[in-house]
Amino acid sequence: MRVRFRKVHGAGNDFVLIIGAADERDWRAWGPRLCARCTGVGADGLVVSSAIRKDSAVLDVLCVNADGSVATLCANALRCVAWCASRDHGWTTMRLVMSGVPHDAVVDGTHVRVTVEAGEVYSERVTETWPGGTVRFDAVHVGAEHLVALVDDVDQLDVESLVNLVRDRGPAAADANVSVFQLLGPQELTIRTYERGAEGEALSCASGAVAAAVAAARRGLVDVARQVRVHNRAGTPLTVIEHAERPSYWVGGPVTHVFDGELEVA
Numbered sequence: 001m002r003v004r005f006r007k008v009h010g011a012g013n014d015f016v017l018i019i020g021a022a023d024e025r026d027w028r029a030w031g032p033r034l035c036a037r038c039t040g041v042g043a044d045g046l047v048v049s050s051a052i053r054k055d056s057a058v059l060d061v062l063c064v065n066a067d068g069s070v071a072t073l074c075a076n077a078l079r080c081v082a083w084c085a086s087r088d089h090g091w092t093t094m095r096l097v098m099s100g101v102p103h104d105a106v107v108d109g110t111h112v113r114v115t116v117e118a119g120e121v122y123s124e125r126v127t128e129t130w131p132g133g134t135v136r137f138d139a140v141h142v143g144a145e146h147l148v149a150l151v152d153d154v155d156q157l158d159v160e161s162l163v164n165l166v167r168d169r170g171p172a173a174a175d176a177n178v179s180v181f182q183l184l185g186p187q188e189l190t191i192r193t194y195e196r197g198a199e200g201e202a203l204s205c206a207s208g209a210v211a212a213a214v215a216a217a218r219r220g221l222v223d224v225a226r227q228v229r230v231h232n233r234a235g236t237p238l239t240v241i242e243h244a245e246r247p248s249y250w251v252g253g254p255v256t257h258v259f260d261g262e263l264e265v266a
């Protein structure tokens with residue numbers, strides 16, 4: 001059977017997006033095949049979305065990581081789904097459900113923001129001492145597990161080697177997304193994220209941006225009641241701000257359509 005897909009990225013975090021295909025197909029098995037950089041379409045994740053009720057602005061979204069695991073939250077995937085739904089149906093606000101958790105989305109041209117809920121910040125949950133010094137990671141659950149560490153200079157770090165060490169630090173670390181961030185100035189951070197499931201450094205990570213902003217706020221470095229800009233490897237910053245009415249955060253930034261295609265899936 002042939003299905004249509006879109007290749008879309010949210011500030012460099014890229015996805016193969018299949019719309020309206022909520023059936024029994026084993027998308028977990030298709031994730032690694034379609035996401036493979038050399039032999040597939042190439043992406044950080046495969047995202048499958050479908051309307052919960054016909055023509056309603058409520059969509060169920062599945063995100064399968066490039067390694068076949070399922071992401072409990074991928075905020076950039078949600079942003080990309082919202083952009084596509086806006087283009088297809090003209091909706092500018094919608095509700096997206098990922099792993100049973102509802103998220104609101106607002107589309108304004110190519111700028112898309114979604115809500116993400118953050119749990120408590122567990123300070124210095126993992127400490128790693130290595131030749132580059134000591135790095136202390138806070139643990140923050142933002143729908144997916146994140147470890148985030150404040151460092152002096154993100155560019156000086158060999159992130160992959162650091163993550164390999166951190167991953168051996170027990171259950172809190174073994175299955176987490178891992179980020180290092182730096183304070184750039186008032187209300188500005190820069191971040192590098194090693195993404196679980198894509199098993200590599202992502203050009204941007206929206207839930208990682210929320211985790212870093214929340215951890216930085218807890219340290220008194222930023223005020224999340226006002227917009228925090230989070231710079232990334234893609235060079236297209238995301239913004240994070242507390243939701244005015246409920247205990248949640250908006251994370252926003254650009255979504256870019258790359259191309260459309262058709263796939264034969266058995």
Ligand SMILES: N[C@@H](CCC[C@H](N)C(=O)O)C(=O)O
Pocket residue numbers: 013065070071072073074075076077144145177195196197198202204205206207208
């Ligand atoms: N693949 C990760 C989640 C990735 C988060 C994503 N990049 C974002 O934008 O939120 C996982 O399985 O935890």
